[in-house]
Amino acid sequence: MIGGSTGWAELAGLAQAHLLLSGCAVILAVLAGVPLAIAAAHGRRMRGPLLAVVGLMQTIPGLALLALFYPLLLVLGRASGLAIPALGFLPALLALCVYALLPILRNGVAAIDAIDPALREAADGVGMTRRQKLWLVELPLGAPVILAGIRTAAVWTIGTATLATTIGQPSLGDLIFSGLQTEDWQRVLIGCFAAAALALLVDAILAIVESGLKAGSRPRLAAGLAVLLLAVAAAFAPLPRGEAARTGSVIVIGAKNFSEQYILAEAIEQRLRASGYRTARRDNLGSAIAYRALAAGDIAVYVDYSGTLWSNVLGRTDTPPADVMLRRLGRDLAARDGVRLLGALGFENAYTFAMKRGRAQALGIATLDDLARAAPRLRLASDLEFLSRPEWRAVQARYHPVFADQRSYSPTFMYRALADGSADVISAFSSDGRIAAMDLVTIADPRAALPHYDAVLLLSRRAAADAGLVAALRPLVGAIDIDRMRTANWMVDRDVAKRSPAQAARWLLDGKVAGAR
Amino acid sequence: MISFDHVGKHYAGRRVLDDVSLTIERGSFVALVGASGAGKTTLLKTINRLVEIDTGAIAIEGRDIAAQPVAELRRRIGYVFQGIGLFPHMSVAENVALVPRLQGMPREERAARVAELLDLVALPADLAARHPAQLSGGQAQRVGFARALAARPAIMLMDEPFGALDPVTRDELGAAYRALHDVMGLTSLIVTHDMAEALLLADRVIVIGEGRILADQPPRALIHGAGDPRIEAMIAVARRSAARLDALAAGR
Numbered sequence: 001m002i003g004g005s006t007g008w009a010e011l012a013g014l015a016q017a018h019l020l021l022s023g024c025a026v027i028l029a030v031l032a033g034v035p036l037a038i039a040a041a042h043g044r045r046m047r048g049p050l051l052a053v054v055g056l057m058q059t060i061p062g063l064a065l066l067a068l069f070y071p072l073l074l075v076l077g078r079a080s081g082l083a084i085p086a087l088g089f090l091p092a093l094l095a096l097c098v099y100a101l102l103p104i105l106r107n108g109v110a111a112i113d114a115i116d117p118a119l120r121e122a123a124d125g126v127g128m129t130r131r132q133k134l135w136l137v138e139l140p141l142g143a144p145v146i147l148a149g150i151r152t153a154a155v156w157t158i159g160t161a162t163l164a165t166t167i168g169q170p171s172l173g174d175l176i177f178s179g180l181q182t183e184d185w186q187r188v189l190i191g192c193f194a195a196a197a198l199a200l201l202v203d204a205i206l207a208i209v210e211s212g213l214k215a216g217s218r219p220r221l222a223a224g225l226a227v228l229l230l231a232v233a234a235a236f237a238p239l240p241r242g243e244a245a246r247t248g249s250v251i252v253i254g255a256k257n258f259s260e261q262y263i264l265a266e267a268i269e270q271r272l273r274a275s276g277y278r279t280a281r282r283d284n285l286g287s288a289i290a291y292r293a294l295a296a297g298d299i300a301v302y303v304d305y306s307g308t309l310w311s312n313v314l315g316r317t318d319t320p321p322a323d324v325m326l327r328r329l330g331r332d333l334a335a336r337d338g339v340r341l342l343g344a345l346g347f348e349n350a351y352t353f354a355m356k357r358g359r360a361q362a363l364g365i366a367t368l369d370d371l372a373r374a375a376p377r378l379r380l381a382s383d384l385e386f387l388s389r390p391e392w393r394a395v396q397a398r399y400h401p402v403f404a405d406q407r408s409y410s411p412t413f414m415y416r417a418l419a420d421g422s423a424d425v426i427s428a429f430s431s432d433g434r435i436a437a438m439d440l441v442t443i444a445d446p447r448a449a450l451p452h453y454d455a456v457l458l459l460s461r462r463a464a465a466d467a468g469l470v471a472a473l474r475p476l477v478g479a480i481d482i483d484r485m486r487t488a489n490w491m492v493d494r495d496v497a498k499r500s501p502a503q504a505a506r507w508l509l510d511g512k513v514a515g516a517r
Numbered sequence: 518m519i520s521f522d523h524v525g526k527h528y529a530g531r532r533v534l535d536d537v538s539l540t541i542e543r544g545s546f547v548a549l550v551g552a553s554g555a556g557k558t559t560l561l562k563t564i565n566r567l568v569e570i571d572t573g574a575i576a577i578e579g580r581d582i583a584a585q586p587v588a589e590l591r592r593r594i595g596y597v598f599q600g601i602g603l604f605p606h607m608s609v610a611e612n613v614a615l616v617p618r619l620q621g622m623p624r625e626e627r628a629a630r631v632a633e634l635l636d637l638v639a640l641p642a643d644l645a646a647r648h649p650a651q652l653s654g655g656q657a658q659r660v661g662f663a664r665a666l667a668a669r670p671a672i673m674l675m676d677e678p679f680g681a682l683d684p685v686t687r688d689e690l691g692a693a694y695r696a697l698h699d700v701m702g703l704t705s706l707i708v709t710h711d712m713a714e715a716l717l718l719a720d721r722v723i724v725i726g727e728g729r730i731l732a733d734q735p736p737r738a739l740i741h742g743a744g745d746p747r748i749e750a751m752i753a754v755a756r757r758s759a760a761r762l763d764a765l766a767a768g769r
Contacts (some may be wrong), residue, residue, distance in 0.1 A: 122602025124567055126616050126664065127591030140606045216606065216648075 011175075015194055018171040020235040021089065021164060022157045022198075025096035029153055033101050034146065037108020038134065047109065058102045062160045066095045066167050070289050074296065087282065087289070087298040092164035092171075099160055100153035107149025111142030144214045151206040158199040162191065166257070167289065168282035168298070172198070177284045181258050182492045182501065183412055205231060250278045251469065254293060254302035257284040258411060259492040259501065260349060260431060260485065264303045264455070266505035268473060275472035287385065288312060291458075295337035300463035301473065305349055307451035309333065311390045319394070322348075322452040329456070340464035342457040343477030347431055347485045350453035351391045353443040354428035356418065360441050367444045371425065372401035379405040381414045381423030392427075394449040431455075431482055433490025455480075484508060518543050519564060519672065519704070524573035526559055526728075533559045534570070535728035543671075546698055546705045548715035550751070551725035557708045560725065561674050564706070565594045577672070592616050595665030595673040595703075599680040601657050603649035609635075609660050610645035616668040634663040639693060655686035662694065666701075673698070675707040679714070691718055713755035716740060724748050 040047040057065070069091035077084035084090070115138060123133045139146075162173030175191030178184070205227045212221030251272055255265035262283065269279045282299050291313055293299045306325050310316050314332055319325075330341040353371060360366070363374050371378075380403040386392055387408060395401065403425075409417055415434050417423040428435060430442060430453070457476060463469055488508045491499040499507070519541040526534040533556045541547055549557040562568040563575055566587050575582050582590055603612050613634050614627040622630070632642055638659040649657060658678060665673060678694075679687040695718055698705050709715050715722050716736040724732040724745075731745050740752055 116600075116602075118598075118600030118602040119604060121567070121598060121600060122604070125565065125591060125596035125598065125602070127588045127593075127619060129588045132588075132619065137604060141604075 011190065011194060014170055014172050014174055014191075015198060016235060016237070017169070018158070018161055018173075018195065019198060019231065021092055021169060021171060022096065022154070022161045023232060023235050025093050025157050025161070026100050026150065026154050028093065028097045029100035029104055029157075030150055032097070033104030033149075033153075034108055036101075037105050037146070038112065038138070040105065041109045041112035051105065051109070054098075054102050054105055057098050062095075062099065062163045063166060065098065066092060066163055067286055067289065069095050070167055070292070074292065077296075085298065086296060087168040087285075087293050089169050091167050092161070092169040096157050096161055096164070100157045103149045103152040103156065104146075105149075107152070108142070108146050111145035111149075112138050114145065115141050144210055147206065147210045147213060151203055151210065154202050154206060155199045158195060158202060162195050165284045166286055168254075168285055168293065174283065177257055178262060178501075180410065180412060182262070182498070183495065184498065202231065250280045251301065251463065252280050252282055252299045254285050254290050254299035255281065255283045256287055256290055256302075260429075260489050261303065262501035263488050263492060263504045263508065264345070266502045267476065267508055268301055268303075268457075270502075270505055270509060271472050271476065272469065275468060277469065277472070291339075294458055294460050295339055297460050297462055300460050300469075302458060303345065303455050304458055305453040305455055306344070307350065307391070307453040309456075310451055317390060317394070319448055319451040322454055325452055326454060326456070333458070338461035338464075340459040340461070342459055342464075342470065342473060344454040344456050345476060345480045346478045347455055347480055347482040348453050349429045349431040349455055349485075351386065351389075351450050352428055352430050352445070353425055354418075354435060354440040355425050355443065357439050357441045359424060360443070365443065367446050368395065368399045368401070368449070369446065371443050372399040375401040375403045378403055378424040379407070379422070380425050380427070381407050381409055381417040382427040383411050383414055384408050386427040391450055394451075398447045398449040431485045431489060433486045433488070433493050436486055437490050437494065455485075480508060518578060520576050521560075521563075522574045522576070524560075524563060524570050524575060526556075526563065526568065526570050526572075532728050534563070536573070537728070537730060538573075539723070539730065539733070541704065541706065543704050544702055546695070546718065546720045547707070548719035548722045549706060549708045549725060550710065550712055550715045550722055551731075553710065555725045556728040557725045558676055561676055561706055561708045564672070564674055565591045565596055567591075567596075588619075592620060592668055593670055593672075595662075595668075595670040597658070597661050597665045597673070597675045597678045599677040601661045601681070603652075603657055603660055603664070605649050607648075608645065609647050609649065609652070612649065612660060613645075613663045613667055615664060620668060630667060631663075634667055637666065637697065638663045654682050655690060658682060658690060662690075662697075666697075671704060673703050673705045675705065677708055677710070679709075687714075694718075711755075712751040713758075716752075716755065724751075 036050065040050050060068070070086050073084050073086035073091055077086060119137060119141070120133075123137045128136060161171050162176055164171045165173035165177050172191045172195045175187050175194070179187030179191060205224060209221060209224030209228065212218070212224050253265045253268050253272075255261040265281060265283065269281065272279050282293070285293060285302075287308065290299070290302055291304060291309065294302060306322070306329055309329055310325055314329070320328070326341070326344060333339040333341055353368065355365065363370075365371050365374055382392075387406060407417070407423070414423070414426050415438065418426045418440075419438065428440065428442065434440070435442065457473060459470070459473075485508075488504040491504045491507065492501055521537050521539040524534055524537045525532070537560065549561060551557045559568050563570050564577075564582070566582060604615075607615070610628070610631045613631045614622075617627050617630055631645055635642055635645060640656060640659050640663070644652070644656065649660070652660065658681075661678070679690055682690065691714065697703070707715070707718065716739070720735060722732070722734060722736055722739050723730055724739075726747060732739060732748050739748070
């Protein structure tokens with residue numbers, strides 16, 4: 001153990017995956033970017049549009065760019081009939097490559113532009129062909145500036161690759177994202193430091209190559225290239241992976257990006273392993289990506305929530321009673337995507353509004369009607385997606401609250417905002433352990449604006465056809481009530497006596513589910 | 518023999534060469550003189566097609582240059598210019614051996630040729646391993662001449678080759694090149710805006726103005742009456758400086 005829940009083996013594995021991903025992305029960007037830069041430097045007409053397009057892509061936030069490649073590849077896969085993986089390595093590679101393109105392209109164009117006109121004249125005067133001019137004059141003279149661009153691209157890419165976690169590609173971002181969610185700061189720091197160290201290391205190696213090029217020093221150039229080669233070899237070298245060995249068929253378990261999802265994914269994993277299955281994890285999937293990944297068969301099983309599926313997947317705006325919704329979901333998801341809804345786990349993780357108990361009592365707020373009346377004097381803190389979700393629109397339509405201030409936070413900071421008084425009301429999840437632990441009250445919804453969010457186990461078409469797998473997971477159905485889930489969540493989220501999601505999952509399964517160890 | 522047949526060239530609607538017809542005999546040393554923008558450099562560069570003409574035709578030894586592969590044409594013609602243009606990432610030897618290398622001459626032969634050429638332009642052999650940044654201006658342009666002569670061209674084109682050099686080096690290098698021209702039987706064209714340089718180096722001075730040939734005479738004939746006041750003025754400047762220097766030396 002390096003610290004907390006992070007082990008050396010995990011760190012080495014993630015660092016290697018990180019290096020492999022960023023290395024491939026930079027190499028791809030060089031292969032595409034340098035010829036493009038040459039073409040743009042020579043063809044004045046294509047330069048403007050090309051640099052504008054690449055510059056524009058650069059302005060797309062990294063997270064969004066990564067997420068955009070998912071539907072793009074899905075559509076491509078469907079249109080071409082090829083088995084294009086839409087999750088994991090490929091989309092991460094493509095997005096990072098697009099990101100790395102700009103510095104390579106810009107520096108490449110600048111490098112060739114900066115060549116002394118007298119040398120161009122001399123090259124023409126001695127009778128060099130276009131190709132000879134490129135290889136004998138433009139590239140050797142431009143090499144240091146081109147390489148400086150590659151250096152910038154490499155550092156950016158290694159930094160941005162931490163975001164690849166969100167589309168299911170393991171990277172050092174796994175530590176950062178899961179650490180942020182479970183408030184395991186040590187884990188976050190280890191992830192950050194490791195990514196920074198990797199970036200600095202690669203930058204230093206490229207700096208040696210660059211200085212060798214500039215000084216025309218062959219030994220220095222050779223030394224730099226040798227170390228670079230070593231780094232590439234390290235990215236490809238097999239690591240002792242133990243149980244996660246990637247042979248045979250592996251059941252991939254998906255999880256979105258919060259503690260409860262990690263715990264439930266762990267619980268599923270522990271059940272499957274107890275039944276002899278090999279498993280792998282795709283954590284930190286975006287809400288919309290997770291379901292599509294399941295429908296496409298990229299993941300085999302994960303836990304989602306009925307209300308989310310109802311509005312986001314089926315596009316419904318009504319809020320029927322819980323049992324009706326579950327029945328309809330089971331039928332429609334199976335018919336549409338071949339997805340099997342194995343059953344509800346026994347608790348709800350619904351959107352609700354929460355306040356500190358004392359403040360709610362002082363203002364006399366018990367229902368959303370009361371809250372709407374008091375709203376102009378209150379500040380709302382929500383999670384990142386709530387304000388753009390149909391649930392919020394439904395609340396607005398039925399209660400018309402107008403808050404003095406509305407801000408979005410990542411869930412951890414949202415609770416902090418409520419605790420330190422920067423916010424009066426938050427959009428909470430009903431199964432969140434912090435509700436009990438912070439002595440919060442949830443606000444009642446008499447007009448039924450907010451739909452039900454029963455946690456449900458979803459299986460892909462292939463997983464559903466595996467009787468052993470279904471048998472291993474069926475005992476989880478109806479086995480986890482809201483109090484147990486809140487307690488398990490709190491074990492992971494609290495600051496003191498923190499437990500890992502794996503430990504919380506073990507606690508959740510112990511005694512509650514027959515056969516679990 | 519180089520022949521120009523009604524050659525015309527426009528730049529953005531401006532006539533830079535206006536119907537120029539001209540014949541340059543083999544072995545002659547021709548200076549192209551004129552004010553800046555007169556078209557003299559343009560005329561020179563049409564010969565190795567660094568400038569492509571709009572109308573007319575240029576032929577070398579009776580063969581139209583437009584019909585020849587441009588890279589090969591240029592490798593057969595030496596080109597020296599004010600910017601010198603030695604490649605900074607190559608050694609002196611690599612710069613000098615560039616054209617033979619492009620023509621596919623084997624490495625050992627190239628090394629021998631480099632030694633021969635450095636000797637020809639009066640540079641010590643140990644300069645071969647240096648890089649252009651380590652040379653003085655005069656040395657660099659000598660290397661420039663060696664590079665231009667490497668493929669044994671019959672024609673040498675020079676665009677203000679001494680323009681960036683100090684007067685002593687300029688004079689030295691001018692005389693050295695004139696000697697090479699005579700020994701090797703080259704056909705030389707030099708562009709200069711310095712009338713004295715043209716008169717003293719060349720066998721034939723062609724004065725260009727606004728894209729046309731204003732005068733085309735041997736130096737001695739030109740100095741004795743060009744008939745055009747613009748040319749008279751150029752010659753007068755050169756003569757007055759010489760006269761003043763004489764007067765100064767005589768103590769008058």
